[in-house]
Amino acid sequence: MVTVEKEKALLTRMQKLGIAEADIIEKFIRSSGKGGQKVNKSSSCVYLKHTPTGIEVKVQKQRSQALNRFLARRLLAQKIEELLAGRKSERKKEIEKIRRKKRKRSRRAKERILRDKRLQSNKKKLRLEVNSASEE
Numbered sequence: 001m002v003t004v005e006k007e008k009a010l011l012t013r014m015q016k017l018g019i020a021e022a023d024i025i026e027k028f029i030r031s032s033g034k035g036g037q038k039v040n041k042s043s044s045c046v047y048l049k050h051t052p053t054g055i056e057v058k059v060q061k062q063r064s065q066a067l068n069r070f071l072a073r074r075l076l077a078q079k080i081e082e083l084l085a086g087r088k089s090e091r092k093k094e095i096e097k098i099r100r101k102k103r104k105r106s107r108r109a110k111e112r113i114l115r116d117k118r119l120q121s122n123k124k125k126l127r128l129e130v131n132s133a134s135e136e
Helices: 004-017 036-041 065-085 090-102 107-135
Strands: 024-029 045-050 055-059
Touching: 004 065, 024 065, 045 065, 055 065
Parallel strands: none
Antiparallel strands: 024 045, 045 055
């Protein structure tokens, strides 16, 4: 569970950012993924939308709805803070880095890699021919 101090700290942070509870649309959705019967029967996933900014947050990290509500509000406050600051967060930078890593290679890059593999293969074939000739 979330401690009272953390709850108060989040409320003060939200007040400083100008986030009012009336501006937040909150819905509870059934979670997906691991968790089995518990997850399939209870609506522990929390969806928040901040109407003035249009920022949407969906959290289903924990099985507890109360804990997910806290985490969702914290994430919403973080996103609004980033929007107000106008800077890229470390988290966004990491996400972009992962996206670049997973991106499909260009045709030229693929051709270059295959060409290098063929060259290496030819080197190995030549080594085999020399070794087999010296053994005879």
